[in-house]
Amino acid sequence: MGTRSRLAASHAPPDRDKSLQQYRARAARYDAELLPFEPLRQEAVARLELRPGETVLDVGCGTGLSFAPLQERLGPQGHIVGIEQCPEMMALARDRVHASGWRRVTLLQAPAEEARWRGRADAALFHFTHDILRQPAALDNTLAHLRPGARVVATGLQWAPPWAWPVNLFVLGAASYSVTSFDGLAQPWCALAERLEGFEVHATWMGGVFMASGFSPR
Numbered sequence: 001m002g003t004r005s006r007l008a009a010s011h012a013p014p015d016r017d018k019s020l021q022q023y024r025a026r027a028a029r030y031d032a033e034l035l036p037f038e039p040l041r042q043e044a045v046a047r048l049e050l051r052p053g054e055t056v057l058d059v060g061c062g063t064g065l066s067f068a069p070l071q072e073r074l075g076p077q078g079h080i081v082g083i084e085q086c087p088e089m090m091a092l093a094r095d096r097v098h099a100s101g102w103r104r105v106t107l108l109q110a111p112a113e114e115a116r117w118r119g120r121a122d123a124a125l126f127h128f129t130h131d132i133l134r135q136p137a138a139l140d141n142t143l144a145h146l147r148p149g150a151r152v153v154a155t156g157l158q159w160a161p162p163w164a165w166p167v168n169l170f171v172l173g174a175a176s177y178s179v180t181s182f183d184g185l186a187q188p189w190c191a192l193a194e195r196l197e198g199f200e201v202h203a204t205w206m207g208g209v210f211m212a213s214g215f216s217p218r
């Protein structure tokens, strides 16, 4: 896709079929591609301030790259619920769980806007899930599965200020094959901000990445 058509698509809503195609094609090389972003994952997981025995939703969990740092904090009694719509990404997440022997990981292969799970989690992670953050139904469904006051952390790409155009070239390249809509890329977290208490957001990576957090309504 050329830059022009990418930008022309910037206001379309997220497209499920396109996303499934995107991640079906990427699944096998996804973990290697995400290696440079690992420090962000560690920071996002730390910001969840998980306690042993808690339950966390990993929304758009992909191949389960966040499971190990989550599990480390949750301990053997903790519970991870991974939600992922792409079968190829979910298959790799399932392999990871089997290989690691984690017993308390529930994997739900479903769009975040439709996933159903009994119980209320203590925290939710949205790590590089722009298409999900841009779907109000996905946010509302996730919040409905959190206890009041649960901690929520979201990270991902965003447009840097215009003067940081080299950063925006990077954001353009990375977003072009990891999201299906550039809608809201200036403030990907804004629909989450409307739904959370104590919402905070800051920019990192020279403005090209955001780190947001807050609490589900009490």
Ligand SMILES: C[S@@+](CC[C@H](N)C(=O)[O-])C[C@H]1O[C@@H](n2cnc3c(N)ncnc32)[C@H](O)[C@@H]1O
Binding pocket: 019, 023, 034, 059, 060, 061, 062, 063, 064, 065, 066, 083, 084, 085, 086, 089, 110, 111, 112, 113, 126, 127, 128, 129, 131, 132, 138, 178
């Ligand atoms: C960039 S990957 C991030 C994966 C993982 N969170 C990580 O940190 O490595 C985005 C993931 O969100 C998934 N996804 C996109 N839209 C979704 C939706 N509506 N419901 C569930 N998963 C979705 C994609 O299939 C993909 O695996």
